[in-house]
Amino acid sequence: MSRLRFAFAAIAALAVGTAVAAEPNIRLPDYQAVTLDNGATLLLMPRHDVPLVAASVAVRGGALADPTGKEGTADLLGDMLSKGAGSRDALAFAQAVDGAGGSLSFGSSREAIVANAQFLAKDSGLMLSLLADALLRPALQPAEFDKLRKRAIDGLANAKDSDPRQLIGLYASGWLFRNHPYGRPTGGDETSLAAIGLDDLKAFRREQMGGDRLIIAIAGDFDPATVTRQVREAFGGWGKAAGALPQVTAKAREQGRRVLLVDKPGATQTYFAMANVGSRRGDPAEAAQDLVQTAFGGRFTSMVNTELRIKSGLTYGASSQVQRPREPGMVAITSFTKTETTKQAMDLAIATLDRLHRDGLDAATLQSARHYIAGQFAPDLETAPQLAAQLVDLALYGEGREAVDGYLGKVAAATPAEVAAATDVFPRSGDLAIVAIGDASKIREALRGYGPLTEMKLTDPRFSP
DSSP states (O other): OOOOHHHHHHHHHHHOOOOOOTTOOOOOOOOOOEEEETTEEEEEOOOOHHHHHHHEEEOOOGGGGSSSTOHHHHHHHHHHTTSTTBBHHHHHHHHHHTTTTTTTEEEEEEEEEEEEEEEEEEGGGHHHHHHHHHSSBBOOOHHHHHHHHHHHHHHHHHHSSSGGGGGGHHHHHHHHHHTTTGGSSSTTHHHHHHHHHHHHHHHHHHOOGGGGGGEEEEEESOOHHHHHHHHHHHHOOOOOSOOOOOOOOOOOOOEEEEEEEEOOOOOSSSEEEEEEOOOOOOOOTHHHHHHHHHHHSSSSSSSHHHIIIIOOOOSOOEEEEOOOOOSSSSSEEEEEEGGGGGHHHHHHHHHHHHHHHHHHHHHHHHHHHHHHHTTTTTSSOOSHHHHHHHHHHHHHHOOGGGGGTHHHHHHHHOOOHHHHHEEEEGGOSEEEEEEEEEEEHHOOOHHHSSSOOOEEEEEEESSSS
């Protein structure tokens, strides 16, 4: 479970004056759901503590719907939505937001086109009007599109020239999920972005955006009846998307090892990831898995960071990640080290993974992980924008309040046996898709020892061979 969802439960606990430790059955603050005639979902959570109102929006059908070979289409479309809409060009649209002292951003995710906004309560009508213009009446001007596409391509090239650390996840996903939708880069690559034209964005919008796909959550200082009327006026006439939602099937876990070496000649460091398929959204073992993730690689004093950084000094940081999309996503160990200590660091990461499966978590570590999770609640979800975003997230994945209510109770109640079983969210060390970015001439032979080796260059325009 993400820190956002942890925080959500804590806010609810504070709202009812209940201590987390004393009452594990935390409940979400009250909100109501309204379904518009066109199928749009409206979620309302009034909060009158400050005179602000926030909206979070998702339109189902994100990067998963990108045409093959044109990955990054949804990402570019999301960025284009604020570059002029309705009767306003890009500058006038930005001035309307700034002039009201508000904030409004658009983007995309794997499953949706998204937007987030925050305005003064008195300007809720303006906020919804701007959102409706951007989603229903975007200008999609050629000059703005050309600038955005060039900036996206240049950004990827610059990342390869500077710090590959921000790219290791893209290479790991592409290598692990090769020939699977989860392996496609949501932001595209240099080749796919160059292949996208403005007509592709228009076609995507026609096929994948419509009122039946819309989820809009509003939290803050507002009158529910007034805002419901405003939303109906702004979005109630939006017709259905013409196409079908993209479907994804689960990928089987990797059996055995395979290694991808991404050559960066002259590199003084090696960035590496060791991955496999792990958990999914709504996994029944989620709470126990979160305890394992926290102890193994989710905090500074985790097992992998303790071994690779604190004790050995081989890196400035090592961690693990458990991604939970709709179908099982990637679980990975990531770190970086000096070129000459590549094998030493990778061997130590594998040995630490083996120790997790061999020894599990002792009682003190498990209790510490419970406290750590509890301590991560409030900072991540204290504001109306955060609450609105969380409501949209639940609705996007078809979850209700039960996905959050009582989560702390599940963490507290997870038995040692359940936690031991949950270590299987991490792969055995013999079953790994491994990626390393570094100087191939210096680390190639070491990497051959981990499994069959495939090579590509960092300068290649794609993120997978």
